[in-house]
Amino acid sequence: MNLEKEVSIVLGGAAGQGIQTIEESLTKILKLSGYNVFATKEYMSRVRGGINTTEIVISSEKQRSFLKRIDLLVTFKKGVLNHLKDRISENTIILGEKENIDEEFINNKNIIDIPIQEISKNIGNVLFSNTVGSGIILGIFDCDLELFNKYLEDKFSKKGKEIVDKNIEAAEKGYELGKKILKDLDLSLNIKKNEKINNEIILSGTEAVALGAAKAGCNFVSFYPMTPSTGVSTFLATHSKDLGIIVEQVEDEISAINMAIGAGYAGARSLVTTSGGGFSLMCEAVSLSGMTETPVVIYLAQRPGPSTGLPTRTAQGDLELALYSGHGEFPKIIYAPGKIEEAHKISQIAFNMADKYQVPVFVLSDEYLADTYYNLSDNELETLKKENNVVKTSLDYKRYELNENIVSKRGIPEYGEGIVLACGNEHDEFGDITEDIDLINKMTEKRNKKLDLIKKEAIEPEFIGNETYKNLIVSWGSTFYLIKDALEKLNLKDTAFLHFNQVYPISDSAEKYLKNAEKVINIELNYTGQLGKLLKREFGIEMNDSILKYDGRVFAVEEIIEKIEKVLRE
């Protein structure tokens, strides 16, 4: 059997069985061995049991999207194969013990019985199964066992020499078994290792956002835990001392965002992390940020709703929630990074723009982007300059001064001699409450005019394809690579791709791309086609077709290929 260029490995088991541990160790060691790796998981909202799976793709060229196809499947639990039956083909090689194989699959010719439990028990404990499992994969892919041993040593050294030794023994046994499988199956692997990759950086979408925020000088984070957003706060909390960032878990989301806005008033660069339901609770304060012109960055990691929906699944259903959040009229900025490297860059831009325009800024992510990781080269991780717009105040300082600049200078308490009065009621230039008609008009205009300036700085959508196209696929957020890869495989000469990394305000440059197309097709992970509706609102352009998915699962490349072909055939 041939495995060329890219291999999709899926590991499945119950929550609490350690699939995540394997995922972590494997991606690291495979990368250190010189393979490009991509990993993403799907899991249930429970701490034990159920079925969770992780896909790891190893490739010669960088491959950064979820594949439906499974080349190698390792099952740690009965039920996994049934759970994945749509993804299992006659070419899928299944590794697992008899008791972990569902009846339907018992006669599958590609099943290889691997005695993971037996090996583990012989070493002393079934708990070593994870290490044996990882060892098998590393054996099959001819990785350096020493790297794995070193990893185990680092990881378990705190638990004592015996645990380290037993894990190393488990790794070796697994590794040998992997080599044997490779031989027995007569597998021919054709995935190139590349030395340069050893030194690359593996980041998840979550980590990329957190590190971007840190680079931008984020120093205040308040949040209430909600999957899939919590990871960013957890990551920053872990490093809060080193990085000088206050990370506080507060009583509720309302408190979280009001704290962040308070911190912004006092001069912090503040961030709140949340997901759908939590963000719903924050909407009044988004409006406070808009009215008082106090910067705040909101990391909104989407999951399927309404209500508590599907806590651990993915969706792009909250674009409109963010867009229309907050009562009254005021500008805001909504970014929707499509890639991990872009999530890193955009979270820096978000802080600079919030600071510059004194508005709420969103980084819209989702479970898929948050939980996906892959290796990146150094030049894919940009560091932007932290732009600082706070001014030292004079005695006659007015927080909301009306002048030709539209954006009034932001002073903060104790920096200069002036008094800084921010106010959520309609206010005069100083910040005092007003009902004056002339002032009401001027202040409303001042706030809303910022949108024109912001629009000029909007990130242009990314265009991929020939200038002469008939069909234009449009998308936003985390589906970027999925669609890009699908289109590459389809190799259609007349179909181009326009991807939005900023969904509000939308750069005017989008218009010509849209107008040039005979057929515009939006691809989104929601039911109503929210980007499509927004493009209609902004440019008067109707979507000719929509490819929408709303079952809580991300698109697979194969699925997009199928759907695009179908739409284009019609």
Add this chain to the structure above:
Amino acid sequence: MENSLFQRTEKLDISWCPGCGNFAIKASLSNALTELNLKPENVAIISGIGQAGKMPHYIKVNGFHTLHGRAIPAATAVKATNPNLTVIAEGGDGDMYAEGGNHLIHAIRRNPNITVLIHNNQIYGLTKGQASPTTLISTKTPTQPWGVFEEPLNPIALAISLNASFVARTFSGNLEKTKEIIIKAINHKGLSIVDIFHPCPSFNKLNTLQWYKENTYFLEDHDVTNRKKAFEKSLETEKYPLGIFYTCEKPVFEEVVPPYISEKTPIWKREPNLEKIEEIINLKRS
């Protein structure tokens, strides 16, 4: 008399009703700030919504007039961002005990070094006379025409039960005592809660200036460190005790959060530590 340093010099359109206790609270507060030798630019009043919430507009200090019920989270963050500021969170009883009740409870746990002044007129003023969490049973209001039946919240007992760091109650009618209590509250390290009874001549016809005079008394010879005794006192309603009920020392939020443990520079002044970030990124190579 109100001191001038914190007086706004321009003509102000003050929206408080004539005879309202808010004026007296404002005077006590400015006098307290003066006696504390503070400068306007070193103080920030973070207020909620309501008549009481308008305080930052009538006194010359930094201010942030936020949302109904949300002054405490915002004030907590202001203090943590710049611990050099003297931070006061201010609002009415509806603001702090109803809409913001949850935040008050958790601020007690978090214990930032801020002073919370609650203008307790036992009614909603700005929205015209609905019952608040401290309105007394049987009080009839336009929205409770058959009389309030809910047990009033006892903020003093609540705060003491949660081991709040500083718990006091005063009455706006006594400017001197109110000023003294505010001074002690600001000087106290940790969260200080000061419930301030004050008449609302427009909407509260029961708890008038006279009523407060007759139904309150200042504590004397009270040991503020005795929590049990303080709690006992907080339960008295025959006549409501005034004064400082309870104080204790506890770790202060903005001193124990990691960025301030070894480094005192206010976080707003710090630049991102790119070297450290690079180190963290480098860990992701191996």
